[in-house]
Amino acid sequence: MNKLLSDLNFSKANVLIVGDMMLDRYYYGSVSRISPEAPVPVINVKSESYTLGGAGNVVNNIKGLTADCTIIGAAKKDDDAGMRLYNLFNGIQAKSFFIDADMPTISKLRVIGSKQQIARLDFEDIHPFSEDVNNKIKSIYENELEKHNIIIISDYGKGLCSKEICSFIIDKANSQNKKVLIDPKGSNWDKYSNAYLVTPNVKELSEVCGCEIENEDEPVIKYGTMIREKYNLTYLIITRSEKGITIIGKDHIQTIPTQAMEVFDVSGAGDTVISSIAVFLGLHFNIDDAVYLANAAAGVVVGKLGTAPITLSELHYSLNGFRSSKIVSYNHIADIIKREKSFNKKIVFTNGCFDIIHRGHVTYLKHAKELGDILVLGLNSDDSVRRLKGPARPVNNEQDRAVVLEALECVDYIVFFEEDTPLNLIKNIMPDILVKGGDYKEEDVVGKEYAGRVKIIDFVQGYSTTSTINKLK
Incomplete structure (x- = not known):
């Protein structure tokens, strides 16, 4: 498998992402005292950083695998967060379309004091998109669809992935025999009907089923099969933390054990899974091999601190059995x-x-x-x-x-x-x-x-x- 990867031209996987993009901000500092004004720590900020959040992290993972991609999202180019987002996409050579939905660019600020998260501040104003905004999204999507062979809907529940938009994306892709992969949010999956695959974790599967599902093979397969059939999905791919990933299709069920050696942070692991599956399906791998490689990629990123994307070199070395991913190719x-x-x-x-x-x-x-x-x-x-x-x-x-x-x-x-x-x-x-x-x-x-x-x-x-x-x- 690893030798085969080295022979692939990953640029042939052209992925189109439609979803909620946002800016992740981090303030890093030290804590030495409690404020005299209130019982809260005082953080002396030493540095700050900015990264692609939400659907942008999907882009980060795809580019990390050296594949090509385009993202369509809602943000303002002329506010501070939007300008930073735009520059970050340009920095990794990812094509981006910013639709002005008459709301500030979504951003999340995490304050880290002495290596521990102290607070998170969310800057967002969520409301339904206008007909004009939805029509712009549809128009750009139709123009871009023919240039891409795989589509991802990255739904973070921030307004873009409405039933109208999701159904439009899926119908147009199906008419061209192109696969739509969805990272879901919420309990209303009607908007995901007829997609190629959806990638919930066990908590998200529980939410759509309306009951708590134990992370064991029997209940996961039982309820996963029910949901796959209800929404006419070709596959349901359930990420199960330390239990690995379960693939549920028609007459096809398989669980791939986790490949993580040490788990430090699961942030962004779901983005890595759907991104990797998209890239390898775009390279015409079968579903089992695509999920196997996605599982290996997730095993690398959960061994990192914070939200960090996979890279092709890291995946190579992981498949070779390296415990560490520090050795990278020239x-x-x-x-x-x-x-x-x-x-x-x-x-x-x-x-x-x-x-x-x-x-x-x-x-x-x-x-x-x-x-x-x-x-x-x-x-x-x-x-x-x-x-x-x-x-x-x-x-x-x-x-x-x-x-x-x-x-x-x-x-x-x-x-x-x-x-x-x-x-x-x-x-x-x-x-x-x-x-x-x-x-x-x-x-x-x-x-x-x-x-x-x-x-x-x-x-x-x-x-x-x-x-x-x-x-x-």
Whole structure:
């Protein structure tokens, strides 16, 4: 399966998303006291970030898999949240249509104090769309439909996904034999009738059934089958947290076990599932294989903190059995870093052979990470090390060196490079800070012209790979 993925042209999966898009804002700070005005913590804000929320997170996941997509949503380009949304879509090269529904762009502000969410503030004014707005959505959808092979309705209950709009989307797609996938909201599923598939979690299935459903095979299959038939769906795909994903079709039921090794945060996992299914159906995978891959993708994102999309490199390494997803391919790192920058992350880059890891290496990397948000480590391949250090090196091969390095909390991404210098890698990444060890002079650092600035970090005296090898001899 993984070898097959590497041969695919993901741009052939063209996904059209219609749904509620919103801006996610984050304020990060520290808490040191309680306010004298009220019994609430005082957060000293240190930084802020902005990301695509709602249906925008579906776009983030699709682009992370290197597929093409277009989104149709309701937002204002001329308010602050709308302008930020528009720039974020442009930043990941996603085509977007903003329909002015005479309401402010929806945004959610989360205040994080000392790594804990303190409060969430929602900015929204929800009301039914006018006939004129609905007609604009329909017109754009009809014009875009023929250019795409899969459609997603991302319903967050913010007004766009009305019965009129959903039924129109499904009918037009069915007339062209194109599949409509729906991430549902609420208990009224009449508007989803005749769709190809709907992806509820167990709580959402309980809501539409009007009773609490235990997360066990028998009740999930019983009620899932009833709902699939009631709304004439080709498939119902039920996400079940630690129990995996259950596929229910006509004469077809299968449960795929979860692939998450550690669960830190389930935020956005549903978006990852429907996005991945859409991409692989768009590449003509069958439903079982598409859901299997979507399940693997969800297993990666729940191992991250906060809402974070899947990337193709992460899915590759997950399918290869890697516990971590820090090792990314040379061909994918530029896209990954572009996405990190869209979240206002400061990128730090360093490189080296890191043949026998010692205290000096660890101290150096920890100091490098303290300079920014994301530390990218360029790792010389075995051939590159031999050319630089001689035929007796490296002592440890590149995979062994990478596995040790990815165990370090301070390292976020590891990329192998074959050349003698990381010049091309630095050019692709364009880091904010380029870090080198204390034996370098700033004017001699390779790739400095492609970085925001250069930082020289002093080595820890008495520690080097060469001295360690000599001691062993």
